Amino acid sequence: DGGITQSPKYLFRKEGQNVTLSCEQNLNHDAMYWYRQDPGQGLRLIYYSQIVNDFQKGDIAEGYSVSREKKESFPLTVTSAQKNPTAFYLCASSTRETQYFGPGTRLLVL
Amino acid sequence: GNSVTQMEGPVTLSEEAFLTINCTYTATGYPSLFWYVQYPGEGLQLLLKATKADDKGSNKGFEATYRKETTSFHLEKGSVQVSDSAVYFCVLYNFNKFYFGSGTKLNVKP
Numbered sequence: 001d002g003g004i005t006q007s008p009k010y011l012f013r014k015e016g017q018n019v020t021l022s023c024e025q026n027l028n029h030d031a032m033y034w035y036r037q038d039p040g041q042g043l044r045l046i047y048y049s050q051i052v053n054d055f056q057k058g059d060i061a062e063g064y065s066v067s068r069e070k071k072e073s074f075p076l077t078v079t080s081a082q083k084n085p086t087a088f089y090l091c092a093s094s095t096r097e098t099q100y101f102g103p104g105t106r107l108l109v110l
Numbered sequence: 111g112n113s114v115t116q117m118e119g120p121v122t123l124s125e126e127a128f129l130t131i132n133c134t135y136t137a138t139g140y141p142s143l144f145w146y147v148q149y150p151g152e153g154l155q156l157l158l159k160a161t162k163a164d165d166k167g168s169n170k171g172f173e174a175t176y177r178k179e180t181t182s183f184h185l186e187k188g189s190v191q192v193s194d195s196a197v198y199f200c201v202l203y204n205f206n207k208f209y210f211g212s213g214t215k216l217n218v219k220p
Contacts, residue, residue, distance in 0.1 A: 006153075033208075042199070042212040043154075050206070090153055097142045097161070097203045101153035 003027065004102035006091050011107045013078065013085060021076045021105045023091035032074035033099070036060060037088040046089075049074055078107060085109060112137045112204050116211035119197075123190055123218050131185040131214045133174075133200035141204035143167075143176050143183040148197045148213070157185075157198070190218045 004025045013019045025032065031050050035043040045058030049068040063082025068074055074093075078085045086109050091102040117132040135143065142161045146154040158167030163178035172187045185198060195218045200211040 004153075040215075043210050092154075094208075098144070098156065098159065099154075099201075099208060100156065101146075103153045104151075106151075 004091060004093055004100055006089075006102035006105050008105060009103070011105055012110050013107060014110050016080045018077055018079050019107070021078070021089055021091075021107070023074045023076065023102060024072055025074075025091075025093040025100075025102075026072060027093055027095075027100065028071070029093035029095060029100075030071070031094045032068070033092040033094070034058075034064070034066065034074070034076045035090045035092065037090060037104075039088075043090065046076065112141065112202055112207070112209045114200050114202050114209050114211040116198075116200050116214050119213075119215040121214060121216050123216070125192055125218055125220050126189045127218075129185070129187040129190045129194075129216070131198055131200075131216070133183045133185065133211060135181050135183065135200075135202050135209075137181075137202060137204050139204060141202045143174070144201040144203065145172070145174055145183070145185050146199045146201060148199065150196075154199060190216070192218045192220050194218050 007022045033048040034046040047066045049055035065077045089105045092099045114135050144159040145157040147157045148154045158169045160167040160176035166175045174185045197213045197215045199213045202209040
């Protein structure tokens with residue numbers, strides 16, 4: 001089955017710790033995205049990548065970093081510089097004009 | 111610029127009622143329009159799409175018509191079910207970017 005997987009489903013971060021959220025797709029899509037969703041809110045773009053080895057900042061990139069070494073993978077690191085990381089994180093990939101989303105990772109701070 | 115405006119929720123309906131969720135947009139050129147649905151604790155799922163003016167997208171009893179003259183893409187369903195309770199997002203795609211509405215929460219009561 002083709003699709004997008006995100007892991008883990010839940011992630012706990014301690015103060016000062018960096019954590020990495022995984023996103024993998026087997027849809028052969030060139031473009032991939034990371035969004036943050038706060039309770040009762042819409043989606044805000046963190047980073048996106050249109051092609052391997054290239055990525056751009058979205059609207060709220062501060063405190064986050066990404067890499068795109070493989071077409072299938074687009075991991076997101078939430079660094080200690082992100083002071084309010086508690087949120088639901090969604091990864092997506094897209095064909096030319098249609099996005100497909102993963103199931104999300106909920107990040108909580110201990 | 112490009113933007114999407116959705117009606118604010120929550121929208122509360124009784125089972126078998128008629129649903130309309132309004133979505134209007136501003137855009138240059140020829141955008142594509144989408145509706146996504148998000149169930150609690152999950153990622154977004156593509157519900158329907160329309161890629162040019164006067165196109166009608168439909169899926170699972172939901173419909174939306176791309177109206178360029180009124181810059182609208184309202185979501186409708188003739189008879190909602192309790193299982194339709196979710197958050198609905200109107201999305202615009204234009205010039206390689208996606209623009210999200212803020213989401214409308216639908217509650218359907220038995």
